[in-house]
Amino acid sequence: MPITINDVAKEAGVSTSTVSKVLNNWTTISPATATRVHQAIEKLNYIPNARAVSFARKSTKNIVFLTYLEKDSAYLNPHMFDIMCGAYNELSGHDYTMTLQDISKDTVKGESVSRLLSTKSCDGIIIHGSAINASIAETIIKQNFPHIIIGHPGFESRLCWVDTNHALAGHLAAQHMVERGYTSIAFIGGQKTDELSFQRQKGFLGTMYQYGYQVPDERIFYSNSTSEEGYLTTLKILHESKRPRGIVCENNTLAVGAMKAIEQSGLTLPKDIAFLTFDAYPYTQIIDPKPTVIDINVYDMGVQAGNMMIRKLENPSLLVQSYTTIPVILEGQTT
Amino acid sequence: MPITINDVAKEAGVSTSTVSKVLNNWTTISPATATRVHQAIEKLNYIPNARAVSFARKSTKNIVFLTYLEKDSAYLNPHMFDIMCGAYNELSGHDYTMTLQDISKDTVKGESVSRLLSTKSCDGIIIHGSAINASIAETIIKQNFPHIIIGHPGFESRLCWVDTNHALAGHLAAQHMVERGYTSIAFIGGQKTDELSFQRQKGFLGTMYQYGYQVPDERIFYSNSTSEEGYLTTLKILHESKRPRGIVCENNTLAVGAMKAIEQSGLTLPKDIAFLTFDAYPYTQIIDPKPTVIDINVYDMGVQAGNMMIRKLENPSLLVQSYTTIPVILEGQTT
DNA sequence: CTGAAAGCGCTTACAG
DNA sequence: CTGAAAGCGCTTACAG
The missing domain is CATH 3.40.50.2300 (Response regulator)
Structure with missing residues (x-):
């Protein structure tokens, strides 16, 4: 038989309402009574039935x-x-x-x-x-x-x-690149319709523009965010007649492919080309070298x-x- | 005011107990009554209060x-x-x-x-x-x-x-390797005290033994399951005077390092050395080439x-x- | 400061 | 087959 509020009331010599009030810290209870009730609770090892409380209170917590x-x-x-x-x-x-x-x-x-x-x-x-x-x-x-x-x-x-603030993330990405002296940059994004990707891109491009380094359309790429596409797009970027100084990927999956392409091209990071991506997960922790990322604390x-x-x-x-x-x-x- | 079981009872012209019985599919209710009650429920759009049900039934579901x-x-x-x-x-x-x-x-x-x-x-x-x-x-x-x-x-x-059955996983690993003709194999495990690693290793070694290809002690390695250790241990294995034909890693993290070591050594998978690991996550999906794994459907x-x-x-x-x-x-x- | 009593919305023996 | 009534274990106006 589980202990109920009535057992406690009996033990403490008070009414159930009083026990309830003690339980709920009503200020109208005299300290002496409160103590007696607490002792009874302790003695019987009483814990209120959550179902009953929830029902009576009409709230579930x-x-x-x-x-x-x-x-x-x-x-x-x-x-x-x-x-x-x-x-x-x-x-x-x-x-x-x-x-x-x-x-x-x-x-x-x-x-x-x-x-x-x-x-x-x-x-x-x-x-x-x-x-x-x-x-x-x-x-x-x-x-x-x-x-x-x-x-x-x-x-x-x-x-x-x-x-x-994903646009702010894009802003931070741009700011970091420019501060490090990387001003000609390609951006590999997700799908055009993806809101998150759009915000990051918007923040990034906007800030580059403010710094005076407008990113030309032919250096802005969209993708289905597969590692394969990150790889292929990056290869294309690296074989441009005038290679950009840095690449920014909108997400980790693209980044895996992009970094593979960079490595295979025999380029050294960041000496030959700089790289930045968004999110610290799921892959950037194990990619070597570890890329700079703009992370969000989810x-x-x-x-x-x-x-x-x-x-x-x-x-x-x-x-x-x-x-x-x-x-x-x-x-x-x-x- | 939310609709209660009483409202339904009134609407259907029956008692609350009857409504409750209909709700709980009691077989003692006449089809005619059941229909009337269901109509009332439908009409009022009644849904039982989960808190009250839980309290009355003394079960929470x-x-x-x-x-x-x-x-x-x-x-x-x-x-x-x-x-x-x-x-x-x-x-x-x-x-x-x-x-x-x-x-x-x-x-x-x-x-x-x-x-x-x-x-x-x-x-x-x-x-x-x-x-x-x-x-x-x-x-x-x-x-x-x-x-x-x-x-x-x-x-x-x-x-x-x-x-x-982790020992069975080890067994399957051994079976696969032997079937493919890889009989001299090194095993890189986790910590000696790790039960899961122990089971996989036990299954693997036991089955290799049954096939007649006992794995010598110097080809059994323990580690803290870091990618770094997988890398270093694999390098050591590859530089043995008599290199094994295959390597089995106890987990994905080790596998990342191991495969990097194999690649850097200029060896081709599986021509020069075969490789198998356990679990399809978190890394084997993106490692290239994709390793053979013994997976558990968690x-x-x-x-x-x-x-x-x-x-x-x-x-x-x-x-x-x-x-x-x-x-x-x-x-x-x-x- | 304390308690008697109603109530939360259901379920379930029990009687008929 | 159906219903009246007790009960689940609390909370909370309300009265004193």
Whole structure:
């Protein structure tokens, strides 16, 4: 038989309401009573039944983390899990639990979210950027449900979100290259439609321009972000009649191919050509030489998301819509 | 005002108990009544309050996944998250939710688990192998709490667990090498005390022996599993007076270094030397040429863990203690 | 400062 | 086959 609040009340010689008040730190309880109750709790080794508390309070102290959880997600997108850890850490530090929810099996867009809200099985929902869509957005906004999107949603709305300033990352990349004296640079980006890639490119090109080193169109490349394309594009760049002084890759996968091409061409980094890429993961840690990268602290983004969620729950009238975190440069051996 | 079971009862002209029975598929309900109730549910768009159900049923339909969730875990141990996804998938398919729990902040060993059990906030607990210890084991066994450990616990106990047959993986490695005609082979392992490495090595050496190709002690190496050590050890192996025909590395990190050494020595894979390693992640996908690996399907391990958990919950007297999953060979260009 | 009582929204013996 | 009633273990106005 598990110990209940009634057992504690009996043991302490008070009513259950009094025990409850002690448990919830009401200020109206006399110190003497509080002590007696605490002693009883200690003696009986009482711990409140979380289910009953949740039911009586009409709050779960639980946050759902909505994302894709398919096979190989961990390898294809470790960032997502690092964000998850950050969010977990912040939430658990404030006595919230965190439940996972996969969106990939939804046959109707947004159904898992609707269900989540109507069953009242969480107080709030953190949504990974890859899992947000207009249908979910509408459900959440209509019900005014506490939420945070990780990554800018990609469409205008009243949704709340946290993101890293990717344009600033591009700016930092340009600034670093110019400071090191690399002024003629080729940029290998992802797909034209990729928002993240676009922001990095925009920040990079804009800052180069401000410094007076406009990057010509023929030195701006788009790709499907495969290592193979990074390799081929870089070969092409290196065989230009007038080779650029440096190459910037929009992501790690491109970087693997690019550096292979540079190595095979017999060029030395950074003497013959400088190289910079974005993100410290997943490959730049093991590529040799270690490239200079503009990194984003995704764990911290998760922490910020958790923190914003908690503040929203504590103060529902809070009007903050977004947090933006700042990228940092990690210097390697290629610039 | 959210719709409750009472609203549905009123709408359908029946009692709340009847609605509840319809909701829970009791066979004693007449088809006509069931239809009326379903219509009312449909009309009011009623969804049961999960908190109330959980409280009344004294079960949460929630499983806790216990592990380490610190910064960078996702990069250092993507396997763990892939397992997590597998477990989630299986659990959610059976209408269980899954909550994360980090163990790294426990000041007293096992305190988070004790708390979990006393607050009754889950029906069962899945524990990643890295997070199990004697204190947690004792708590769980004493309370006879539904649990699954991912990976053999490393000490004898009545704990339930799932794991891959790592010795079999070693066996498959040996078999493959011998079949391809590579009979003189060096083995680079992890630390002597590492159980997984030991099992792989044991399986490998044992099978080589059975085939009649005993691996001499001077061709068995131990290491701290860094890429650097893989590199240096391989260089040493390649400069032996009588070079082996193949090298087997116990893990991916060693493999990165080993293959670099082979390449730098001007040897061609697999013409001059054959190479095989374990695990398809995190690096063998991008190493060139792609090595032959013995892979373990960790996602499937998670699925098995989830499945075993569900069967235990449905049938508490189930005596199964362990599942063992089977590794597979993925042929690359190095054997 | 404390307690009796209602209530949170379901489930489940039990009676009919 | 259906329903009245007790119960799950807390919280929280409200009265004193």
